[in-house]
Amino acid sequence: MKWEDVDSQNCSMARGLAIFGDRWTLLIIRECFRRVRRFSDFQKSLGITKHRLSNRLTRLVDEGILTKVPYDDSAKRFEYRLTDKGLELYPILMSVALWGDKWLSDEDGAPVIYRHKSCGEITQPKFVCDCCGDDIHARDIDAIAGPGVTKKLASNIKA
Amino acid sequence: MKWEDVDSQNCSMARGLAIFGDRWTLLIIRECFRRVRRFSDFQKSLGITKHRLSNRLTRLVDEGILTKVPYDDSAKRFEYRLTDKGLELYPILMSVALWGDKWLSDEDGAPVIYRHKSCGEITQPKFVCDCCGDDIHARDIDAIAGPGVTKKLASNIKA
DNA sequence: TTGAAAAGTTCCATTTTAGAACCTATATTG
DNA sequence: CAATATAGGTTCTAAAATGGAACTTTTCAA
Numbered sequence: 177m178k179w180e181d182v183d184s185q186n187c188s189m190a191r192g193l194a195i196f197g198d199r200w201t202l203l204i205i206r207e208c209f210r211r212v213r214r215f216s217d218f219q220k221s222l223g224i225t226k227h228r229l230s231n232r233l234t235r236l237v238d239e240g241i242l243t244k245v246p247y248d249d250s251a252k253r254f255e256y257r258l259t260d261k262g263l264e265l266y267p268i269l270m271s272v273a274l275w276g277d278k279w280l281s282d283e284d285g286a287p288v289i290y291r292h293k294s295c296g297e298i299t300q301p302k303f304v305c306d307c308c309g310d311d312i313h314a315r316d317i318d319a320i321a322g323p324g325v326t327k328k329l330a331s332n333i334k335a
Numbered sequence: 336m337k338w339e340d341v342d343s344q345n346c347s348m349a350r351g352l353a354i355f356g357d358r359w360t361l362l363i364i365r366e367c368f369r370r371v372r373r374f375s376d377f378q379k380s381l382g383i384t385k386h387r388l389s390n391r392l393t394r395l396v397d398e399g400i401l402t403k404v405p406y407d408d409s410a411k412r413f414e415y416r417l418t419d420k421g422l423e424l425y426p427i428l429m430s431v432a433l434w435g436d437k438w439l440s441d442e443d444g445a446p447v448i449y450r451h452k453s454c455g456e457i458t459q460p461k462f463v464c465d466c467c468g469d470d471i472h473a474r475d476i477d478a479i480a481g482p483g484v485t486k487k488l489a490s491n492i493k494a
Numbered sequence: 495t496t497g498a499a500a501a502g503t504t505c506c507a508t509t510t511t512a513g514a515a516c517c518t519a520t521a522t523t524g
Numbered sequence: 525c526a527a528t529a530t531a532g533g534t535t536c537t538a539a540a541a542t543g544g545a546a547c548t549t550t551t552c553a554a
Binding site: 177179182186187188189190191192193195197198199200202203206209222223224258261263264265266267268269270271272273274275276277278279280281282284285286287288289290291292293294295297298299300301302303304305306307308309310312313314315316317318319320321322323324325327328 | 336338341345346347348349350351352354356357358359361362365368381382383417420422423424425426427428429430431432433434435436437438439440441443444445446447448449450451452453454456457458459460461462463464465466467468469471472473474475476477478479480481482483484486487
């Protein structure tokens with residue numbers, strides 16, 4: 177199978193990774209969360225080639241993760257900003273960073289620590305069950321067929 | 336900059352993505368969480384070529400995310416299993432799936448829903464502050480220099 | 495003994511990527 | 525006013541990654 181066909185799977189992970197599961201894309205989004213918005217600034221901070229950057233930004237705009245907004249009326253210049261869809265990628269980036277902090281840091285320790293703005297404390301964000309509030313780790317969850325599967329089955333049976 | 340040099344950044348995200356931020360790798364890890372363990376089973380479930388699969392599995396073993404354990408004494412056959420380092424990738428996969436469920440599902444809805452084994456309820460896992468317990472969303476966190484940065488600065492000043 | 499399956503490896507054509515050069519429009523400098 | 529700089533790209537070429545198919549080994553099953 178070619179990579180461009182992975183999003184045909186009825187799987188949210190595969191669909192997501194088809195958009196941002198390749199080289200550079202999540203790093204570009206990381207820069208967006210750091211308030212980088214302009215073409216040349218992405219280039220400087222990432223060291224990515226213009227070609228690649230142009231290609232990735234276009235795709236992120238097409239997918240509705242970024243919007244391209246003009247910032248100078250006279251010149252044709254644009255900023256790329258996260259949409260709501262893009263902002264909600266935050267847990268993904270945070271998860272990657274937390275894992276890297278734990279497993280890939282050098283002997284000095286994590287390059288970044290996190291402070292929760294509203295409570296002011298240093299925090300290690302964690303996943304919890306929105307029902308009982310307990311921590312969630314690997315193997316604590318059963319994945320069950322959702323409507324995106326069961327409705328299709330039901331209509332196949334009727335047909 | 337070449338992709339192979341991105342892990343030189345003092346950034347946990349970049350270091351993590353250098354390992355699994357490319358085509359196929361996170362999908363292979365998804366299969367591991369689904370208890371897929373054998374070469375041919377990865378191939379069947381993913382449709383990836385043997386060449387690519389071999390390359391990715393080798394890298395994941397090298398990085399300590401999978402271990403290769405023989406499962407048949409007589410034949411040279413192996414299973415690939417998640418290590419603790421690999422199991423802790425769970426929040427990343429869950430974040431991607433949750434985002435995809437919300438933003439990429441078709442009109443039928445999410446393909447999968449989640450049940451928390453210990454409390455038995457259907458759950459939408461969420462990120463919270465481990466200090467105050469409040470939900471964490473984009474822009475709720477300040478990233479501050481951690482020891483991996485400050486210690487390096489301190490030793491540079493001394494030197 | 496013949497055949498199938500598991501777990502790869504090798505080879506080649508096609509795609510993707512990195513790096514450099516080039517282009518267009520506005521802004522700035524001398 | 526001409527020359528240069530800057531932003532935001534596009535085009536070109538060579539190198540690297542990928543997809544697909546064919547080929548190895550080793551073992552087990554018929």
